[in-house]
Amino acid sequence: MGKKRIIAETGAGQHGVASATAAALLGLECVVYMGEEDTVRQSLNVARMKLLGAEVVPVTQGSRTLKDAINEAMRDWVTNVETTHYLLGTVAGPHPFPTMVRDFHRIIGVEARQQMLDEVGRLPDAVLACVGGGSNAIGIFHPFIDDASVRLIGLEAGGRGVDSGLHAATITGGTPGVLHGTRSYVLQDANGQTVESHSISAGLDYPGVGPEHAYLHDIGRAEYRAITDDQAMEAFSLLSKLEGIIPAIETAHALAGAMQVGQELGPDAILLINLSGRGDKDVQTAANYFGIPL
Amino acid sequence: MSALAALFEKTRSENRAALIGYLPAGFPSKEECIMGIQAMVNGGVDAVEIGFPYSDPVMDGPVIQAAADLALGNGTGASDVFDIVEATVKMGVPTVVMTYWNPIERYGVTKFAAELARRGGSGVITPDLTIEESVTWQQASAAAGTDRIYVVAPSTTEKRLPLVTAQCSGFIYAASLMGVTGTRTSVSGNARELVARIRETSSTPVAVGLGVSNKDQAHEVASYADGVIVGSAFIRQLQESSSIHEGLEKVEALARSLSEGVRR
Numbered sequence: 001m002g003k004k005r006i007i008a009e010t011g012a013g014q015h016g017v018a019s020a021t022a023a024a025l026l027g028l029e030c031v032v033y034m035g036e037e038d039t040v041r042q043s044l045n046v047a048r049m050k051l052l053g054a055e056v057v058p059v060t061q062g063s064r065t066l067k068d069a070i071n072e073a074m075r076d077w078v079t080n081v082e083t084t085h086y087l088l089g090t091v092a093g094p095h096p097f098p099t100m101v102r103d104f105h106r107i108i109g110v111e112a113r114q115q116m117l118d119e120v121g122r123l124p125d126a127v128l129a130c131v132g133g134g135s136n137a138i139g140i141f142h143p144f145i146d147d148a149s150v151r152l153i154g155l156e157a158g159g160r161g162v163d164s165g166l167h168a169a170t171i172t173g174g175t176p177g178v179l180h181g182t183r184s185y186v187l188q189d190a191n192g193q194t195v196e197s198h199s200i201s202a203g204l205d206y207p208g209v210g211p212e213h214a215y216l217h218d219i220g221r222a223e224y225r226a227i228t229d230d231q232a233m234e235a236f237s238l239l240s241k242l243e244g245i246i247p248a249i250e251t252a253h254a255l256a257g258a259m260q261v262g263q264e265l266g267p268d269a270i271l272l273i274n275l276s277g278r279g280d281k282d283v284q285t286a287a288n289y290f291g292i293p294l
Numbered sequence: 295m296s297a298l299a300a301l302f303e304k305t306r307s308e309n310r311a312a313l314i315g316y317l318p319a320g321f322p323s324k325e326e327c328i329m330g331i332q333a334m335v336n337g338g339v340d341a342v343e344i345g346f347p348y349s350d351p352v353m354d355g356p357v358i359q360a361a362a363d364l365a366l367g368n369g370t371g372a373s374d375v376f377d378i379v380e381a382t383v384k385m386g387v388p389t390v391v392m393t394y395w396n397p398i399e400r401y402g403v404t405k406f407a408a409e410l411a412r413r414g415g416s417g418v419i420t421p422d423l424t425i426e427e428s429v430t431w432q433q434a435s436a437a438a439g440t441d442r443i444y445v446v447a448p449s450t451t452e453k454r455l456p457l458v459t460a461q462c463s464g465f466i467y468a469a470s471l472m473g474v475t476g477t478r479t480s481v482s483g484n485a486r487e488l489v490a491r492i493r494e495t496s497s498t499p500v501a502v503g504l505g506v507s508n509k510d511q512a513h514e515v516a517s518y519a520d521g522v523i524v525g526s527a528f529i530r531q532l533q534e535s536s537s538i539h540e541g542l543e544k545v546e547a548l549a550r551s552l553s554e555g556v557r558r
Binding site: 178181183194 | 352371372397
C-alpha cells in the first residue's frame with residue numbers, strides 16, 4: 001500500500017498494544033486513539049503502547065471512551081488517508097472492516113473447534129464469548145455457525161443493569177440504527193443520538209455492535225445476554241481463585257455467562273469459553289472493586 | 295424550478311457564486327440560532343444550511359462539534375430543526391438541512407423528507423450516506439420533491455464520481471480537502487481540480503465547503519465554483535463574542551464581507 005503510518009482506536013488497550021507491536025516490528029509510525037477515561041482505567045496498557053514506540057492520544061470528546069476514540073480515529077483517517085492505514089480493532093465500522101476483522105479473528109474458532117474434536121471427541125453444546133464490538137466473539141462463533149447443535153451465546157456488558165440505562169448491552173437493550181458507518185443495533189434516543197454506554201470493562205464499553213452479530217441475533221442463530229458489572233466481577237474472582245488465571249474483566253462477562261448456562265445444561269454439558277484476554281491490565285480496577293488497598 | 299436551481303440561475307446571471315451559510319440548529323439556543331441566521335441573511339447570505347446536531351459528527355472538526363454539543367445539551371431535536379427551517383425559509387432564502395444519516399432513519403425516512411418539504415425546505419446534505427444505501431432516501435426525497443446533496447472529496451475515484459454526481463440535485467457538495475470541517479488559512483489547491491473533475495460528469499451546480507473563512511478565500515473559490523459554503527467561521531463569531539448582540543453584529547459583518555468576495 002506504500003503507507004508509512006498506522007492509526008488505531010482502542011478501548012481496553014489490547015488492540016492498541018497489538019497495533020503498536022506490529023508497527024514496531026515493521027518500522028511504521030503508530031498513533032493510538034484512546035478515550036481519556038480508558039487511559040486512566042487501563043493505564044498499564046497505555047505504558048505498554050508507549051514502550052513499544054506508539055503515540056497514545058487521549059480523546060477528551062463526548063463519552064471519553066471507545067466510541068469517541070473511533071470518532072477521532074476516523075477524523076484522522078479522512079485527513080491523512082493518503083499516508084495512513086486505519087487498523088480498526090473491532091468488527092464495526094464501514095464495510096469491509098467487519099468482514100476483515102472477523103476473518104482475522106476467525107482462527108480462534110478454527111483452532112478451538114479442532115481442539116474440541118481432538119481432545120473431547122465431540123462438538124461443544126455451547127460456545128460463549130463476551131461482546132462489546134464483538135470481534136473475539138465473531139471469531140470463535142464463525143466456524144461453528146453451520147454446526148446447528150452448537151449454541152452460540154454472546155455476553156454483553158449489562159453494567160448496572162439493562163433497566164438502569166447504565167449499560168453497554170447493545171443487542172439486549174438497543175434499537176436498529178447507523179453508527180460509525182454500520183447499520184446494526186445502537187444505544188440511541190428518540191432523535192437518533194447515540195446514548196453513552198457504561199461498563200466496568202473498557203473493552204465492552206461501546207454503544208454499537210458488529211453488524212454480523214445483529215444478523216445472527218435476528219435470524220435466531222446466536223443468543224445474547226447481559227451480564228452486570230457485579231456478575232462479571234464475581235466470575236473474575238472465581239476464575240482467579242479456582243484456576244489461578246486472572247482474566248480480563250471483558251472476558252469475565254463470558255465466564256459469568258458460562259456459570260448461568262452451565263447450571264441450565266447440567267454437568268454433562270461441554271461449554272467452550274473464549275478466554276479472550278488476560279487481566280494484568282485490570283488489577284487496579286479489580287483491587288478498587290474488591291477494596292484491596294494498593 | 296426548485297428554489298436552489300433558481301438561486302444558481304440568478305447568481306450565474308449576476309456573474310458571481312452563491313454564498314451558503316451554515317449554523318447548527320439550536321446553537322447557541324433555538325431563538326439565537328434564528329437570530330444568527332437572520333444576521334447571515336441580512337449580511338448577504340444567499341442560501342442557508344442548517345445542521346442537525348448529532349452526537350457523533352465524524353466529518354466535523356472541533357468548532358462544529360462544540361456547537362453541536364451545546365445544541366444537544368439544549369435538547370435540540372428534529373422538531374426544532376424543522377421550526378428553524380421554516381423560520382429561515384420565511385426570510386426568503388433557499389434552506390437545506392445537513393445531517394448525518396441516523397437522525398433521519400430514526401425520525402422515519404419518508405416522514406423526514408415529507409416534513410422538510412411541508413416546512414418549505416429545499417433539500418438535505420447527507421455526508422455519511424453512500425449512494426449504494428440510498429434507495430429508500432431516493433424514493434422518499436423524490437416523493438417529497440426535495441433535493442439530494444451528496445458530498446464528493448478529492449479522494450473520490452474517477453469511477454465513483456459520476457455515480458455520485460448523477461444522484462445529486464440542487465447542488466453538489468465538493469469537499470475542498472481531505473479532512474474535517476473547520477477554518478483554515480488557505481483553501482487547498484485540490485478544490486479547483488475537484489470542481490473541474492465534477493463538471494466533466496454533471497451540469498449540476500457545484501458548491502465548495504471545508505476551510506473557507508474569509509473574503510479572499512471566498513473570492514478565490516468563487517472564480518471556479520457556483521457556491522461557497524461557510525460554517526465554522528460563522529460559529530466562531532458567536533462563540534468568541536461576549537454577548538449575543540456582539541456576535542450577531544460580527545456574523546452580519548462576516549456575511550457582508552464574504553458576499554463581496556463571491557462576486558467575480
